[in-house]
Amino acid sequence: MIFLFRFDVENNGINFILNEEIARDMYPDLEEMLRPLVLSTCTVLEHYRMYRASNPIMKGQILDTGEFEVNLSSGLGQYIDPYTKNQILFENAKLISDILVQVMNRRTLENR
Template structure:
């Protein structure tokens, strides 16, 4: 069996596979049966973040498998994108994507190591029925928020820290709540409205020379309220632009 780069593999770990309007996270079946609940909880926000990044580039992929992760015959882990896809990524975005793919791999290898010890000690409880899904849940959102806060503390992003305190709650539209989000492009702020629900996200990316790119993504939840949510999100973008003195890019 070979990976996307054509290298021989000894253990298949995972693939991100393109579907009609989505991406599926395909996990090694034996490992999936042995997933510990706490490991699965850690994997979910990582797969969510990876899938969102890959979805933005899916139109440039001409294969069914857009990214895979495997242990090669030399026992090294390798993550690969579909041929030619990597050149379309911003370097920071690609590095963050690969970093999270490595974190997923480390968690899966931890599962294998722990289960091996249980088999040796005679304490293995048997396979479990687990169906990994890429979807946003309250637990996943909390995991993404935790990842975002952890990134903000990283020395890698020392010059790109955007403190939520810069956003005065009184400046935001009424009934709007803000929390830390997570995105491979840069720092992410997620917004929610008490009545309208999830509004969407704003991603802040440092582009040098004291400039920051602001990208706004409107949540498609509750289609009947999209127009209202868009107006509120536009107000938020204006507030962020003013407070952070950034440039705005419509997406």
């Protein structure tokens, strides 16, 4: 399993935590694409932070099968309407993961 990112509730806001290796390899053009998705996701998650059971409030990872998986804090999904959960949060998480996979693929190609 490869940890890609997570969103943690901290003090008065939500922090985006990125895999350290991916962060080191980040490209400016991909970072530009990533920023609005992260901001949008933080804004939505902020509305539901009081319902979270623990941190992270949301995380994304690549499983050993190569599939992407996103998880919300235990029980949080029951408080989020299906449209917001599926069409905004999960779709943003998928787009974020696609960008992060591009970072990994681009760096792999450069190293060859």
